[in-house]
Amino acid sequence: MPLTLDLSSRIAVITGATGQLGRVMALTLAKAGADVALHYHGNATKAAELQAEIEALGRRACTVQADVADLPAMLKMRDQIEAALGTPDIVVACAVAQVWPWSTVLEEDLADYESQFRSCVLHNVNLAKAFLPAMQAHGTGGRYIGINTECAMQVAETQSAYTSGKRGMDAVLRVLAKEVGPDQITVNQVAPGWTISEQDRINGTEANEAYAATVPLRRRGTDQEVANVVAFLASDLASYITGAFIPVCGGHVMPTI
Template structure:
């Protein structure tokens, strides 16, 4: 048994980011052509697209502000005309900000997290899901976080945005399931990325001791789950929130 995405087209928001790059590569390794969204990191997006071409995959880079509806829809039109209509959507992008306690957190950070978690997904779904409905097939995979369940002090803006995202995903799964479209969430823990490897920051003792498996997960761990949910191996899984965090957060039944 293998994850086979041959003949499928995917789009990944935040595809030039630390986690996004690994997701893009992994989808391509499974056989998918991948459209790479970026906001400002065009150099990384160009390099990644070239890398995919050496793998024999079709790719392209597409700029958009995922917090603005008109920008997302303009990206959709360009993706449709240059790349094709995606069968797989991976909503990964999110605004980064400095965490503070609620009383000190800037109002703009709460707004930014709502826009980049909730409205980002609303706009991407409105833009790309209608085609999936027409073809009676699709996969929507959304990146959430273990933080949404843990609700640790200092993470309120992030948690609020991701919990709002959770509601959108669950409703969407019920609304479009009859069209053979699945909608699922992957919830990473504090994940080791290329930056950590370069800076030798893989081991974080204070965090690692809170993980039942004893260590942080990697970007590849997250990408593996994304590819599984994007494949037909997960054809009967929808509306799920799946932590990939070594057991640090375990949702109750």
């Protein structure tokens, strides 16, 4: 019997679904059969467009707005999703308030560190508090997937605000994997490299020879390649993988033992 990646009868929620990566993840999960709740912070128009695309695929979708660092807002979002679609059994934490340009530790604004803590650490804490208790109560397991970054391993110059948030996120999700593992809920992280997105295709900026030269596969990855790993982790094919940090960066960074 051939292996299949089938998410039919599953309900997924994706934070930051209107972002460059979030959109592709949402469509990929929908194409695999999932109904999808699309979280956005400010781009209601893009969220509505994405909902229409998913519904055109024959799947159900809804849009929800919330500040991911605000627990009451996240709990309200959960209630809206449950009313519209049912209880999610796949959670994808993709939202991030990106700090740019990066600066040295001595020059970075303190507000940037707070921003990254809120969008990386509190985001994941609040998302877990909102959605994992229902997974535990149902007793059928579930999937929690956090979108991290290769930068968390690189910790290069000027990345301190961004990587401090993402490393904090990593710690939270590793602990969470141990705490909810007995409930057959898996918790994993996908860490993209510098990924080709829709905006790159529009601008013709897909290629970057300097970056590609540092990647073993000698190219930048695509948003679809990242979304494929998310879909795999959301599926039954990944039922015995938890606590993993999986770079999707062509070998640009490699976790060691």
